[in-house]
Amino acid sequence: MLLSVEDIHVFYGPVEAIHGVSFEVDEGELISIVGNNGAGKTTLLNTISGAMSPSMGDIKWQGKSTKGMGAAQLVRSGIAQVPEGRMVFADSTVYDNLLAGAYVRKDKEGIKKDINTYFERFPILGERRNQKAGLLSGGQQQMLAIARALMARPKLLMMDEPSLGLAPVIVSEVYNIIEQIRKEGTVILLVEQNATRALSVADRAYILVTGEITMTGPGKELMHNDSVRQAYLGV
Amino acid sequence: MNEGLTYFLQQVINGLSCGAIYSMIAIGYSMVYGVLGLINFAHGDLYVFGTFIAYSLIIVLSGMVNPWLLAIVAGCLAGCVGMVIERLAYRPIRKANRMVPMISAFGCAAVLKTISQAVWGPEAISFESLSFLPEGSFMLGNLQVYNRALFIPAVSLAVVIIMQYILNHTKFGLGTRCIMQDSATSNLIGVPSDTIIPLIYFLGGFLGVMGGVLYCSYYGYISIDMGMLGTIKAWAVVMLGGKGSFWGAFFGGLVIGVAEAMAGAYIGTAYRDAVGYIIIVVVLMFRPTGMFGHKKVEKV
Ligand SMILES: Nc1ncnc2c1ncn2[C@@H]1O[C@H](COP(=O)(O)OP(=O)(O)OP(=O)(O)O)[C@@H](O)[C@H]1O
Numbered sequence: 001m002l003l004s005v006e007d008i009h010v011f012y013g014p015v016e017a018i019h020g021v022s023f024e025v026d027e028g029e030l031i032s033i034v035g036n037n038g039a040g041k042t043t044l045l046n047t048i049s050g051a052m053s054p055s056m057g058d059i060k061w062q063g064k065s066t067k068g069m070g071a072a073q074l075v076r077s078g079i080a081q082v083p084e085g086r087m088v089f090a091d092s093t094v095y096d097n098l099l100a101g102a103y104v105r106k107d108k109e110g111i112k113k114d115i116n117t118y119f120e121r122f123p124i125l126g127e128r129r130n131q132k133a134g135l136l137s138g139g140q141q142q143m144l145a146i147a148r149a150l151m152a153r154p155k156l157l158m159m160d161e162p163s164l165g166l167a168p169v170i171v172s173e174v175y176n177i178i179e180q181i182r183k184e185g186t187v188i189l190l191v192e193q194n195a196t197r198a199l200s201v202a203d204r205a206y207i208l209v210t211g212e213i214t215m216t217g218p219g220k221e222l223m224h225n226d227s228v229r230q231a232y233l234g235v
Numbered sequence: 236m237n238e239g240l241t242y243f244l245q246q247v248i249n250g251l252s253c254g255a256i257y258s259m260i261a262i263g264y265s266m267v268y269g270v271l272g273l274i275n276f277a278h279g280d281l282y283v284f285g286t287f288i289a290y291s292l293i294i295v296l297s298g299m300v301n302p303w304l305l306a307i308v309a310g311c312l313a314g315c316v317g318m319v320i321e322r323l324a325y326r327p328i329r330k331a332n333r334m335v336p337m338i339s340a341f342g343c344a345a346v347l348k349t350i351s352q353a354v355w356g357p358e359a360i361s362f363e364s365l366s367f368l369p370e371g372s373f374m375l376g377n378l379q380v381y382n383r384a385l386f387i388p389a390v391s392l393a394v395v396i397i398m399q400y401i402l403n404h405t406k407f408g409l410g411t412r413c414i415m416q417d418s419a420t421s422n423l424i425g426v427p428s429d430t431i432i433p434l435i436y437f438l439g440g441f442l443g444v445m446g447g448v449l450y451c452s453y454y455g456y457i458s459i460d461m462g463m464l465g466t467i468k469a470w471a472v473v474m475l476g477g478k479g480s481f482w483g484a485f486f487g488g489l490v491i492g493v494a495e496a497m498a499g500a501y502i503g504t505a506y507r508d509a510v511g512y513i514i515i516v517v518v519l520m521f522r523p524t525g526m527f528g529h530k531k532v533e534k535v
C-alpha cells in the first residue's frame with residue numbers, strides 16, 4: 001500500500017476536526033474524498049503533508065510511519081500538495097514559483113528541464129514566466145499551483161479543491177490535466193466539494209462528513225447512490 | 236555658496252550618514268518583520284547587546300585585532316542569540332494569535348536588556364576610541380565633508396546590494412521570499428521553514444550589530460537606551476520602505492535620517508527623535524504597506 005491512514009484523530013486546540021479516519025491509496029489509483037464545507041478535507045491533507053500531526057492513529061507512507069517527519073521531508077519522500085485556493089506566491093514570478101516547488105531537489109539540470117517541460121505543457125505559463133504569479137487568472141494560477149507541486153516529482157499528488165472558484169470551462173480543463181497526470185503514473189488524492197467531477201474521475205472514493213468517513217466505494221457507484229446524490233449532487 | 240545653503244547641505248550630509256545607519260539596523264529588522272509579520276520588539280535590545288559585546292571584545296583585544304573583524308565576531312554571536320530567541324520564544328508559538336509572539340518579543344527584549352545592564356551598567360559608555368570609522372575630512376567648496384560621511388552610506392549600500400543578491404540569486408533567498416509571502420504554503424510545498432527562519436534571525440542579529448557599531452561610533456557612545464530607540468527607528472524605516480524590502484529599508488533610512496537632521500536644524504534638536512514616530516503614524520494612516528511595499532491580497 002502506498003499510503004495508509006489508520007484511524008487518525010486531529011485536533012485544533014481542544015476541538016476535534018477529524019474523528020478517527022482510515023483510508024488507503026494504492027499505486028496507480030486516483031482516489032477522491034468528497035465532503036462539504038468544514039468536513040475536514042483540508043485538515044486531512046495537511047495532516048498527511050506533515051503540517052499538522054494526528055493526536056491518535058498513524059499514517060504510513062510506503063509502509064513506514066510518517067511520525068516525526070517534517071513537511072519538507074515528506075515532500076522529499078514523494079508527497080506533494082496543491083493547496084486549497086491555489087496559494088501561488090503572488091509577488092514572485094511564475095518561474096520562481098516553479099523553482100520553489102523544486103526546493104527539495106538538488107539536480108539543477110533536471111529542475112531546469114522540468115520547468116521547460118511545464119512551460120511547453122502550459123504555454124501561458126511559459127509566456128508569462130517573468131511576470132508575477134499574482135497577475136495570472138484563477139485558472140492559470142491553478143495550472144501554476146499544479147505544476148509547482150509536480151516540480152517536486154511526487155509519487156503522490158494531493159489536490160485540495162482544484163475546482164474551487166473556477167468557471168466550468170476551466171474546471172473541465174483542470175480535470176483533463178488531472179487525468180493526464182494520472183496517466184503519466186502519478187497517484188492522485190483529490191478532495192472536493194464538487195462531487196460530480198471528483199466522483200466521475202475516481203477509481204475509488206470516500207465520503208467525509210464532519211470528520212468521519214461515512215461511505216466508500218468505486219467512484220461511479222457512489223455517483224449513483226441515492227443518499228450521495230441527495231447530499232452532494234443536488235438531485 | 237551662501238551660508239544658508241552651506242548649512243543646509245551640511246545637514247543633508249549629516250542626515251544621510253545617520254540615515255544610512257538606520258538603514259543598516261533596519262535591513263535585518265525588515266527581514267525578521269517579513270517572516271514574522273509583526274514588529275520584532277527584541278531587535279533593538281539584541282543589536283545593542285551585540286554591540287556591547289563588540290565593545291568588550293575590542294577593549295580586551297585592543298590593538299591586536301582589527302575592530303571590524305571583532306564586530307563581525309560579535310555580530311555572529313548576536314546572530315546566534317537571535318537563533319536561540321527564534322527557537323525558544325517564537326517557534327513554539329508561530330501558529331498562535333499575532334499578539335502572542337509580540338508579547339514574547341517584549342519578554343526577550345527585557346531579558347537582553349537586563350543582561351546588558353547587569354554586565355555593562357546603566358550608564359552610557361564612550362565608544363569614541365574604537366576607530367571603526369575613517370578619520371579626516373575634505374573641503375567641497377566651503378562644505379566640509381567628513382570621510383566617515385561617505386564611508387557609512389557606502390557600507391550600507393554594499394550591504395543592501397549583497398543582501399539583494401542573496402535574496403534574488405540563491406536558494407536560501409528563494410526560500411526566504413516564499414516564507415515572507417506565505418509561510419504555511421511554503422511549508423506545504425517543501426520549503427524547510429525550520430532551517431530558513433533561524434537563518435533569517437541570524438542575519439537580523441548580525442546586520443543589527445553592524446548597524447549598531449556604526450550607530451555607536453557615529454554618536455560616540457553606547458547605552459542600553461539605544462535599544463528601544465533603535466527599534467522605533469527601524470520600525471519607522473520599515474514602515475516607510477515596506478517590510479522585507481531591502482532597497483525600501485535603504486531609502487527609508489536615508490529619508491528618515493535627512494528628515495531628522497532637518498527637524499534638528501530648523502525646528503530644534505528636541506524634535507529630532509519625534510520624526511520617526513510621526514512617520515510611523517502618518518504611514519500607518521495613509522499607506523500601511525509602506526512606500527515600496529506591495530498591497531497584499533488577503534484571503535478572507
Ligand atoms: N485553524 C483552525 N482552528 C480551529 N479550527 C479549525 C481551523 N481550521 C479548520 N478548523 C475547523 O476544523 C474543521 C475542518 O476544517 P477544514 O478546513 O479541514 O474543512 P474543509 O473540509 O477543508 O472545508 P472547506 O470545504 O471549507 O475547505 C471545521 O470545523 C473548521 O471549522
Ligand SMILES: [Mg+2]
Nearest residue numbers: 041042043084
Ligand atoms: Mg478545505
